[in-house]
Amino acid sequence: MAHMKHFEHLKISLEAIKLATNNFSHEKCIGEGGFGKVYKGEIEIVYSMGKRVVALKRLNRKYGQGDPEFWKEIIMLSSHKPHKNIISLLGYCDEGGEKILVYEYATKKSLDLYLCSSELTWVRRLNVCIGAARGLMSLHSAIGTQQRILHRDIKSSNILLDENWNAKISDFGLSKLGPANQQITFLVSNTVGTPGYCDPEYVETGFLTKESDVYSFGVVLFEVLSGRLCFDNYKDSDHRSLVRLARQSYEYNTLEEVIYSNIKDEISCDSLKMFTKIAYQCLMRDSRKRPLMTDVVKALETALQYHQLIIDRRLAVMCLGQKAPKEPALDIVNYEATEHPGGTLNVKVVRVMNLKKTLWFFERQCFVKVGLTKDSLPSKKTNSIRSLNPEWNEEFSLVLKDLDVQALEISVWGGQDDYPYKMWMNVVPLKDLIPEQQKTLTLDLSKHADSNHLENNNSYGQLIIELMYKPLTCEEVLTNSEEAKEMNMPLKVGGWLVVTIIEAEDIRVTHPFVYVTIQNDRRQTTLAKKSFDPVWNEEVIFSFEKPPTNEILNLELHSSLQISRFCQTKRGHINISLADVMKKTRTKEMYHLEDTTSGGRLHVELQWRTSFS
Known part of the structure; x- marks a missing residue:
């Protein structure tokens, strides 16, 4: 098994595993599957610099699995780059007739x-x-x-x-x-x-x-x-x-x-x-x-x-003081709508200082993520910087639903974008913020959200941020509502552009499909069943932080051989300015294909949707 030397760094002794599982005691067993019993234990992982709570799968051959499945799991998980949505293999044991796999522990099981x-x-x-x-x-x-x-x-x-x-x-x-x-x-x-x-x-x-x-x-x-x-x-x-x-x-x-x-x-x-x-x-x-x-x-x-659109509508209705329309009650991961509809939180990530000189982390790329608790939207991140004392001065705007309930989550990460390491974090309560007043905070960098955790006794450095809370006013809600359209007031918030590719006329191509592109974001319809006057009726949705008034929507009609995705031929294109769509919010037109010898037209519907439309 000379080729297994590649995995020597993952080896864990049987003695350490027996100690972690109390010699595979019944009390430590947390489940059973096709591979065998699964145990929970705490074990020293050398390259993780300390003990970790882990799940240990012990092979039981009577269930039908054996050496091939054991080694296959090691090879697969070791060859694939780490990903936050794939369980991490931390080690294995191949000793004394035992074959055991050691994984990160998933607290809530399956x-x-x-x-x-x-x-x-x-x-x-x-x-x-x-x-x-x-x-x-x-x-x-x-x-x-x-x-x-x-x-x-x-x-x-x-x-x-x-x-x-x-x-x-x-x-x-x-x-x-x-x-x-x-x-x-x-x-x-x-x-x-x-x-x-x-x-x-x-x-x-x-x-x-x-x-x-x-x-x-x-x-x-x-x-x-x-x-x-x-x-x-x-x-x-x-x-x-x-x-x-x-x-x-x-x-x-x-x-x-x-x-x-x-x-x-x-x-x-x-x-x-x-x-x-x-x-x-x-x-x-x-x-x-x-x-x-x-x-x-x-x-x-x-x-x-x-789903978030419905939540935003309800917040707007509350702020306007109108009676909420009848619609299903929503749960936002334990967040309940309150009398405080929130507003925007402006976060400026300034710099990191007073780092320990022994830390190897900042010899690599690093960046900061900011987000809100009790929010389904993804965090926002700074650019990556390679520096011993990185300085960003980058600003972000977050939509705050409830000042009293939500908190700011901020974390410092290292490594490349495809394999980042979360090193330090802090959670900042927001209920004491004074509206329209800037607040500068110097946050201690901690390894855990729990302030009482033992590892938080060490000082890893500080992160400086600036915060400003701007409450949502009824005038701002009105600007983005149906009333705003009637008063010809400009829409200022972001939303979704819904592109519906309906059908094509006067064309005959083999397995036609359409590329839909804005900026560098390219989407594709399915292959139409008909070669003559094909019909799709397919929606493609793009999200924007602000109205894409100055953007161009590019549509390309292609033909394809079903046996290969690479055998494609461009049959014509259309460029559509979105400025008119932003004004009308909805258009449905037949566009003539350009750059084509056979002519033809494409029937397209465009809709601009916001949280209040």
Whole structure:
């Protein structure tokens, strides 16, 4: 096993593991799976500079797994670059006849335990799905240029949750390295996986592709929506198959039959529509019609944004003092609407000072993230700087919903963008801020949010920031409401540009599709079924922090050979100025294709949506 020397740095002695698990005592056992029993313990990890709480999987061959699955898990997780939504392998033990894998410990265990739990609100469900989708997207990204990881056993019990409900893909014992960026992008293998989650096309043909994982992920999405596993022990055969029920409910527009009762009142219509549309596409019987995981991530993020729109509308109504319209009650991860609708928090990240000279961290790139607690929106980050005493002087504006409830989360990170390290953090209460008055704070850099943690006794340095709170006034709400449109007042907030590619006329091309591009953000429709006068009726959504008045929307019509994504021919293009769309908020026109010898037109609808439209 000379080739296993590459993993020597991950070796952990059996003695250390027995000590951590109290010799594999029953009290330390936290679960059992296809590999064997799982134990919780605290163990010294050399390269992590201290003890860590870990999960230890002990191989039990009577369950059908053995050496191949043990080494495969080590190889897969070691070869793939670390990702926050993929469980981290911290070490292994191959000693005294024992084979044990050591992972980071996921406090909340697996997703399947919370499917029918009221703890998992709609916002949390969306965030869990987004995290898991990002992890799977990372696996499907080509390693180097020729290979990607095919998981083969995506299911809710293999999606772990940490203390902050962050999702992490786990269990790589059945995974395979598949071809990428090659003419043949599938493997022929014996069918493995969990019944109910397995791609039927893979089961029937033995052809394994990344789309097989996409199908399994679609099953998980409907589990999250319905609050039940894909197969339950019911006598009624129709009820046993969640996939069949989900397809029928989507196709006959009876989705209320499958939605988990505890979250029905939380979900907005637009959010549900976007979520179920992408979940249904994942379950397409023809694997070629299933979306890429990049598309799944974008769709789920949009579903979360749609949900946020409803929240913003309610805040606006409260500030205007009007009676709120009848709409479903929403849960924002334990945030309740109050009499304090908030405003904006301006944060200026100034610099870091008084660092310990022994710290190696600032010999590398570093940056700062700022965000708000009890908020579903992602954090904002500074540029990366390589310096012993970095100085940024960068400003950010955050939407604050409740000054009394929310706090500012600020953290210092090191490393490159693809593998950042969270080194220090601080949480700043905001309830004492005085409106319109700048406050300069010098924050101690701590390793943990808990101020009583032992490691917080050491001083790692200070971070200087400047804060200013600007309350939301009723005049500002009015500026962004329907009343503002009637009074011809300018819209000042950001929103979403919804581009609907409806159809093309007077063209005949093979497998037509459309590229939709703004700035450097390029999206793509599916391949139309008809070559003559094709029809799509597909939405593409772009988000902006402010109205894209000066931007140009570029549409390109292409033809494609279905056997290869690289065999594409441009058939014409259209450039549309968005200034007119910002004024009208909605246009629906037929545009003539340019740079084409065959002519033709493209029917396009454009909508500008804000939180108040």
